[in-house]
Amino acid sequence: MSGRVPQERRRRRPTRSGVLLSEELIVDTALRLVGEHGPEALSVRRLGIALGCDPTALYRYFHGTDDLLLAVCDRIIGDAMAGFVPGDDWVASLREMALRVRGGYLAHPRAAAFTAYRVTRRENEMRAVETGIALLLSAGFPPADAARLYLTFIDTVLGHAAMDAALLTLPRERREADRHAWLDAYQGLDPVGFPALTAVRGELHRMGHSSFEEAVDLLLETLASRAAALTEGDALS
Numbered sequence: 001m002s003g004r005v006p007q008e009r010r011r012r013r014p015t016r017s018g019v020l021l022s023e024e025l026i027v028d029t030a031l032r033l034v035g036e037h038g039p040e041a042l043s044v045r046r047l048g049i050a051l052g053c054d055p056t057a058l059y060r061y062f063h064g065t066d067d068l069l070l071a072v073c074d075r076i077i078g079d080a081m082a083g084f085v086p087g088d089d090w091v092a093s094l095r096e097m098a099l100r101v102r103g104g105y106l107a108h109p110r111a112a113a114f115t116a117y118r119v120t121r122r123e124n125e126m127r128a129v130e131t132g133i134a135l136l137l138s139a140g141f142p143p144a145d146a147a148r149l150y151l152t153f154i155d156t157v158l159g160h161a162a163m164d165a166a167l168l169t170l171p172r173e174r175r176e177a178d179r180h181a182w183l184d185a186y187q188g189l190d191p192v193g194f195p196a197l198t199a200v201r202g203e204l205h206r207m208g209h210s211s212f213e214e215a216v217d218l219l220l221e222t223l224a225s226r227a228a229a230l231t232e233g234d235a236l237s
Helices: 023-037 044-051 055-060 065-081 090-107 109-115 123-138 143-168 172-181 195-199 201-208 212-236
Strands: none
Touching: 023 044, 023 065, 023 109, 044 055, 065 090, 065 109, 065 123, 090 109, 090 123, 090 143, 090 212, 109 143, 123 143, 143 212, 172 201, 195 201
8 A cells, every 4th residue: 555544544542551542652662662673673563562552553544564664764854854944054054964864863773774765755854855955956056956966965965874873783892893993904914915005004093983974075065166166157158
């Protein structure tokens, strides 16, 4: 089945334990279960147990687990963008959007892996896309470029955010082992076989950290340069 559950089927209803069932409560519970147990926790049966209701009651609010997954994804976006008001500086505003999105996925690292690449078709996502494209239009990009460049921007943000979030799902000892590999395993390489790595080995410790902000800044610098070229071209024409 596809589409949203009709409003009349999403009335708030009490569970067996007296909790008032709602779409918001179900999404809250799904996020908590995924955070505690991973994506396998996103099942109608486990949600029913956690909510103290018959699992079939969930179908009054969602068509199935994929519909719920999209709502979970949209909640993460909504929480990340809550209170965000773009400023006059479109580059700074896009940068803040990027940091907010990353923060949202870092807050729910186990959910990030299977939500970052989905299209929610819901209000929070639509508002975020509207905001991002509007910022690019305000920079002077024509509609086709604004849409294409927003996709480039948000895919860069989501890809890095999902990777950073996935790292948080590893046990601490594995994360530390990977980080320290740049300080030990890569330091004693044969300079003949690995001349480039030998030349930069004093800087390899940086490889154990996220490149998120630098990647976003590089992209934004390119966008700003293109926007400036458009302005100059308009002035000369």
